[in-house]
Amino acid sequence: MTPSDRRPIPEELLLLCADPVDGRLRVPAATYHRVLAGGVVVELLLDGAITVEERRITGYRPLGGQDEVAAGVLARLEDAGKRRNGFSLDRAIRQVPRRPGSAPFLARLAADGFVTVEQRRFLGLPYRRHVATRPGIGQEIAARVAATLAREAGGAGAPADGRSAADERDRQLAGLIGAGRLDRRVYPGPAGAATRRAVRLLVRELPVARAVRRAVDADSSATAG
Template sequence: MDEWRTTTSLPEDLLLLCADPGTGRIRQPGEFRYALAGAALAELLAAQAAVLEGNGRLVLLRGAPLGHPGLDAVAAALAGPAAPPRGARLRTCVNRAGRVRSKVYLEVMAKAGLVDRRRRKVLGLIPFDEYTVIDSSIAAARRALVADAVDNGNAPARSLQLAALAHAGELTGRLYPGPVANRTARRRLADLARLDPVASAAHAAVRAAKSAQSSGG
């Protein structure tokens, strides 16, 4: 198995799902930072750097360094409110982890040779970095993991979690366009997100931020 298939983190996998199948350009939906936050929390839980208590509170057991710039930043953001003994509500943790910018994960992938970074300017004035997946098969492999989670009830737990987080970040419409033709798949993704406490909290944060933004406008 190629090394990149086993070394990318869940936040990076989510960003790869954002790649346009035609151009490879990574385009994140609005408020996607909360989906990335949920993915980072899932990685902390998997690494036993944190634990999710039965009362829905996340307790940080081990802070930075964890060996990954993005996860270290998230652990640092949680160090106060999620410290033992009580920890913090999962939604609070998602909100705090959402302060870590996606650029941290994109730069990790750029250094690994998975994406290409180019500096652009909006209206010729405001600089921004555009990231493009170098090998389309990388993003396709991540979409295949989601498809497996949709079609296979016995899919690996990591695939199920990636699919749930993809729905949390509102990628469902991109992965399965058309509310009628892909109704079953879309419903499956929604169910996976609802059953996963981290993805559910991330989805709630995305929706709340969009609602607040809409109300403010």
């Protein structure tokens, strides 16, 4: 996957979390939904559509051109009006609906040739399966993110105020991988240990990743209860 192939973070999360052969999610659906919601919010942050301070969204401005999921987040912010303390990140993550879910992101990936759509039947009922056109594409994304984190850990990365937009996207993606506790799946074994450590540090550092982790933990507690 070349730099020009970079996809919006929700799409890259989908490519990371889905089995490249059968298209099925390799993580719990509830966890993926929270991580996907975080990806939508991160895209808005990186695009300058929202500003964030710690646990709150402190400003927003519609830029146009957002997909329906991101547009819904901005619409809810607009409906809430200008609150004295802003709008909480936790609430923004929780309010991303489960539908349409991955559908708009899968549609874009299919339109651009990253996945193919297969028509199948089960017990006589039709369904569609999305399969990566290149089985190793998720590994390519994971390797790119790992390389970015390794540069920063080795002191070769730029300071925060001079960090490239591409490197910041990789950091935010890594934070979401960690927030959903996907790091052991994406970076398994001893070879992935250093990357996992860097990912976990980003979960503590990045506000959206922290909000996603709180949502995932709340879901787990509710299920256990």
